[in-house]
Amino acid sequence: MRPRTTILLAALAAVHVILLLAGFFAPYDPTTQDRDLTYAPPTRLHFYDDSGFHLRPFVYAWTNSAGDDENAESYREDRSRKFPLSFMVCSSSYKLLGILTTNLHFFGTTEPGKIMLFGSDGFGRDEFSRVLFGGQISVAAGIAAALIALLVGGIFGVISGYYGGWIDDCLMGLTELFLSLPWLYFLLGVRAFLPLHLTTLRTFFLLTGVIGLIGWTRPARLVRGLVLSSRSRNYVLAARGFGASHLYLLRRHIFPDLSGVLLTQASVLVPRYIGAEVTLSFFGLGVNEPVPSWGNMLSTLQQYSVLVSYGWLLAPAAALVVTSVLYSSLADVIHSRLKSQ
Numbered sequence: 001m002r003p004r005t006t007i008l009l010a011a012l013a014a015v016h017v018i019l020l021l022a023g024f025f026a027p028y029d030p031t032t033q034d035r036d037l038t039y040a041p042p043t044r045l046h047f048y049d050d051s052g053f054h055l056r057p058f059v060y061a062w063t064n065s066a067g068d069d070e071n072a073e074s075y076r077e078d079r080s081r082k083f084p085l086s087f088m089v090c091s092s093s094y095k096l097l098g099i100l101t102t103n104l105h106f107f108g109t110t111e112p113g114k115i116m117l118f119g120s121d122g123f124g125r126d127e128f129s130r131v132l133f134g135g136q137i138s139v140a141a142g143i144a145a146a147l148i149a150l151l152v153g154g155i156f157g158v159i160s161g162y163y164g165g166w167i168d169d170c171l172m173g174l175t176e177l178f179l180s181l182p183w184l185y186f187l188l189g190v191r192a193f194l195p196l197h198l199t200t201l202r203t204f205f206l207l208t209g210v211i212g213l214i215g216w217t218r219p220a221r222l223v224r225g226l227v228l229s230s231r232s233r234n235y236v237l238a239a240r241g242f243g244a245s246h247l248y249l250l251r252r253h254i255f256p257d258l259s260g261v262l263l264t265q266a267s268v269l270v271p272r273y274i275g276a277e278v279t280l281s282f283f284g285l286g287v288n289e290p291v292p293s294w295g296n297m298l299s300t301l302q303q304y305s306v307l308v309s310y311g312w313l314l315a316p317a318a319a320l321v322v323t324s325v326l327y328s329s330l331a332d333v334i335h336s337r338l339k340s341q
Contacts, residue, residue, distance in 0.1 A: 005333050021097075023105075024096060026128065028116075028126040029094070030125060030126070039119070041119050042118055043062070046058050046059065059083050059085065060113075061081070062075045063075070085107060091105045114126075127315055133291075137293040139323065141207055142272075143270055145277075146269040146270045148208065149219055150265060153220035153222075154219060154220070157222065158254070160220070164228075175217040179218075186214060200287055215272075219262070222261060231254065236249060239252070260334065264335050268327075271323060274324070277293065294319060301314070
């Protein structure tokens with residue numbers, strides 16, 4: 001395996017592990033508010049003070065000198081007391097992997113010190129913690145929707161390509177209908193007809209189901225083309241002549257040709273569907289507050305004053321870009337390996 005591929009896979013694995021264990025890596029509960037620290041800037045890590053250099057970083061508490069919650073420039077560091085950064089600390093409780101209740105966090109500091117690496121939002125909630133917990137929703141929605149699209153598209157594509165005839169005509173006509181729809185507006189329209197007041201879990205399943213069922217057409221067309229090519233190869237025709245069953249031909253000769261292409265499609269579709277979830281939540285049609293997702297976190301930036309004044313609130317957009325770039329790079333790597341075979 002090439003070093004670039006190893007680094008890429010390690011980075012993707014690290015991102016998903018951190019998001020999966022968001023409660024452990026996030027120092028605070030994503031819904032806990034601190035109205036004394038609304039729109040607080042990112043906390044600065046220090047290694048130097050009047051006594052010299054310290055191997056252990058520390059922070060100072062923010063104080064709002066002007067008493068103005070809407071002005072980030074009014075925040076000042078209270079240098080009368082420092083709060084060292086600690087690892088493996090006990091703080092707010094959460095459910096690890098949604099099963100085990102614990103209060104152990106990777107890092108933190110003692111109260112009244114706060115370590116907010118990405119600052120806070122308009123309710124004083126830690127932006128870094130919300131990015132991690134919001135990533136669970138957005139990335140999981142993208143992965144689940146991609147699996148649904150590949151499953152439905154793969155089944156329709158195999159049936160259409162393998163059997164051909166009127167079945168092929170009907171299924172490809174259906175794909176042409178779906179391809180002609182502007183998917184973004186269609187998503188907005190479908191979600192608008194669904195009930196607005198739903199639990200987070202139901203909203204998540206509705207989002208992933210709608211996004212995945214709309215996006216099955218391109219994988220279906222790609223799979224159909226590969227199956228049409230595979231079924232006309234000499235060794236497939238020979239196996240059919242010797243009496244091989246349809247199931248044997250699919251399992252032994254056709255499915256192996258599809259695996260690499262489906263992996264490439266998965267790495268392309270996941271960031272696209274993460275973006276779809278972010279878009280719906282941005283417009284208020286996805287997961288709603290107080291549960292964070294990258295989309296509803298970015299929705300506060302619809303206010304121009306917030307957008308130009310508090311740049312750290314763009315952290316979910318930066319996380320979305322990084323995740324999308326990693327998946328796109330993975331798609332390029334898989335595509336290059338397929339071409340070299």
